[in-house]
Amino acid sequence: MYKIDVVVKNETGLHARPASMFVKEANKFTSEIIVTKGVNEYNAKSILGILTMGAKMGDNITIKAEGEDEREAVDALKSLVESNFGE
Amino acid sequence: MLKGIGASPGIAIGKVLLKKDEKIEIEKKNINNTEIEIDRFNDARDTAKEQIQELHRMTLETIGETEAKIFEAHRMILDDPDFLQQIESEIKSQEINAEYAIKKITDAFIQIFENIEDEYMKERAADIKDVSNRLINILQGVETADLSNLDEEAIIVSEDLTPSDTAQMDKSKVLGFVTEVGGRTSHSAIMARTLEIPAVVGVDGITEAVNDGDIVIFDGDEGKIYINPEDSIIEKYKNIKKRYEKFREKLEEIKGAESVTKDGFKVELAGNIGTPQDLEAVLRNDGEGIGLYRTEFLYMDRDSFPNEEEQFEAYKAVAEGMNGKPVVIRTLDIGGDKELSYLDLPEEMNPFLGYRAIRLCLDKTDIFITQLRAILRASNYGNIKIMFPMISSIEELRQAKEILDNTKYQLRKEGVKFDENIEVGMMVEIPAVAVMSDLFAKEVDFFSIGTNDLIQYTTAVDRMNQKISHLYNQFHPALLRLIKQVIDNGHKENIWVGMCGEVAGDPKLIPILIGMGLNEFSMSPISILKARWLIRDLSQKDMKEMVEKVINLPTAEEVKNFIDENIK
Numbered sequence: 092m093y094k095i096d097v098v099v100k101n102e103t104g105l106h107a108r109p110a111s112m113f114v115k116e117a118n119k120f121t122s123e124i125i126v127t128k129g130v131n132e133y134n135a136k137s138i139l140g141i142l143t144m145g146a147k148m149g150d151n152i153t154i155k156a157e158g159e160d161e162r163e164a165v166d167a168l169k170s171l172v173e174s175n176f177g178e
Numbered sequence: 179m180l181k182g183i184g185a186s187p188g189i190a191i192g193k194v195l196l197k198k199d200e201k202i203e204i205e206k207k208n209i210n211n212t213e214i215e216i217d218r219f220n221d222a223r224d225t226a227k228e229q230i231q232e233l234h235r236m237t238l239e240t241i242g243e244t245e246a247k248i249f250e251a252h253r254m255i256l257d258d259p260d261f262l263q264q265i266e267s268e269i270k271s272q273e274i275n276a277e278y279a280i281k282k283i284t285d286a287f288i289q290i291f292e293n294i295e296d297e298y299m300k301e302r303a304a305d306i307k308d309v310s311n312r313l314i315n316i317l318q319g320v321e322t323a324d325l326s327n328l329d330e331e332a333i334i335v336s337e338d339l340t341p342s343d344t345a346q347m348d349k350s351k352v353l354g355f356v357t358e359v360g361g362r363t364s365h366s367a368i369m370a371r372t373l374e375i376p377a378v379v380g381v382d383g384i385t386e387a388v389n390d391g392d393i394v395i396f397d398g399d400e401g402k403i404y405i406n407p408e409d410s411i412i413e414k415y416k417n418i419k420k421r422y423e424k425f426r427e428k429l430e431e432i433k434g435a436e437s438v439t440k441d442g443f444k445v446e447l448a449g450n451i452g453t454p455q456d457l458e459a460v461l462r463n464d465g466e467g468i469g470l471y472r473t474e475f476l477y478m479d480r481d482s483f484p485n486e487e488e489q490f491e492a493y494k495a496v497a498e499g500m501n502g503k504p505v506v507i508r509t510l511d512i513g514g515d516k517e518l519s520y521l522d523l524p525e526e527m528n529p530f531l532g533y534r535a536i537r538l539c540l541d542k543t544d545i546f547i548t549q550l551r552a553i554l555r556a557s558n559y560g561n562i563k564i565m566f567p568m569i570s571s572i573e574e575l576r577q578a579k580e581i582l583d584n585t586k587y588q589l590r591k592e593g594v595k596f597d598e599n600i601e602v603g604m605m606v607e608i609p610a611v612a613v614m615s616d617l618f619a620k621e622v623d624f625f626s627i628g629t630n631d632l633i634q635y636t637t638a639v640d641r642m643n644q645k646i647s648h649l650y651n652q653f654h655p656a657l658l659r660l661i662k663q664v665i666d667n668g669h670k671e672n673i674w675v676g677m678c679g680e681v682a683g684d685p686k687l688i689p690i691l692i693g694m695g696l697n698e699f700s701m702s703p704i705s706i707l708k709a710r711w712l713i714r715d716l717s718q719k720d721m722k723e724m725v726e727k728v729i730n731l732p733t734a735e736e737v738k739n740f741i742d743e744n745i746k
Contacts, residue, residue: 102482102483103481103482106296106298106481107298107480107481108488111254114254134259134260136259137258137259137260137261138254138255138258139255139258139260139261139287139306140258140260142291142299142302143287143290143291145294177485177487178485
């Protein structure tokens, strides 16, 4: 298992286009990927889950993955969030 | 008579087909073999995916790419691991039938999504509902919304129309539609205009007021709806409809013809658009360009500013779609009466005289620069021109141009390509500018006269105020004098002058504008062919003489009467 904390910094948050970019990226990996916000866990590969999470600008989230490509998956998602989704 | 919002022009007369969203009663059943039930669910899911793929293909072919995207969202939901897992585990743990499990899980998601005050989430809730209904209908063997095979022509009346409904609709049998919800920019309204089917939306109570088989007449311009009207009204509207259709047919014949007067004065007839989707209507009506692309729609119905990339894609799509024909992009015209939920602006006493459009952009330059970058980048893909709204002084114009120059400089430094010769123009909608148009003309490549605001500012009449609406008059001699002055001053400096307000498409005033030598007319796409038909029958020389007489008349009433009597 590999995990990392990251702060959402883009204005939109994990919503609309960024949310679907995030989910599409997560689906490129075979590992199980979970995003935690507060005490709640969400499936990174589920658009409904990520939208429900509603992470906004300034929110702290944890991305953790378990599986063959766990490290690559977490790193890829982290840099996507840190790139502010091109906003 | 009921009244709604006229969403797509034309007269519809016919029998009602009431499409009530059937509340499908779903029984909860106990299932012993949940494995088989899960297989049933997965089979339904496969069928749903096939249907959605087909709808996607059909929509892409008959309607367009943007509309087709909705079905991509539906497919994403059908592949969503959370959605699938929760339904499967619900079936397994509760030992219940798939239909019931689907309903329970989707209802929970819909509730979460609908409870978030956000247009985007509400649209997704509608997507989830659409997908869930499809699955349940497949499981129950119910043929979905049979708008695809209507026995006879009908006017569709419903609460709302989903993208699935409109995609499947048999366009040859649908005379028009009336919906309970929606505004001019709602999905059903946009679809109606795209398909050129008359429609009225936002009609409170219509699904209760009519029954299947009722005769309904409606006018998609005015939004009036008559239910089981008297014979005299039916006759009246039949005549209007006949005239309208004959006229549309005649207009078809002048597609491809030049917009030129009998004595050789050639003009450009362009369309006003709000979104890339509107492009199709411009092309279908043989528009020779886009005279006004209102970019504010990109900023509305969302919860943050659109980024550069998003804007670039939209502008590029329009530039490419017009295939080298001119596209005038107006920079953000927001503030005043047009608000953005994510931009907190204090309420103003006089919003039309307030903090809006270029005033806001020159203050919040980061918003302005993002848009200018996107426009400049898109200019590499077509014939784009930039237009600034609400300029009231030379200083503002210079300031806006300076920001534009800096943005160009920055792009060059980054090695980003754009049209180095991009034309820069401005709206003429404030009397101060019209009066000084001789000097403004030296500093821009074109003028576009915005008559809606020019009338209200010239005559000090709030166009939203019902009490004084009789004073808002496009035949006011002061307006005509100002327009003439602007055109003359523009031509003295060899720049072209266009118009993008309602007046540009007004059949009574088009002859006068031809006489004044207006070069470009930008209007609702549906008015373009009518304007061309009119112009081809005019002589500019005669109209010049009319202009001399008209601008010396003292009242709007006399102007209107003079035009009625002298120009047929």
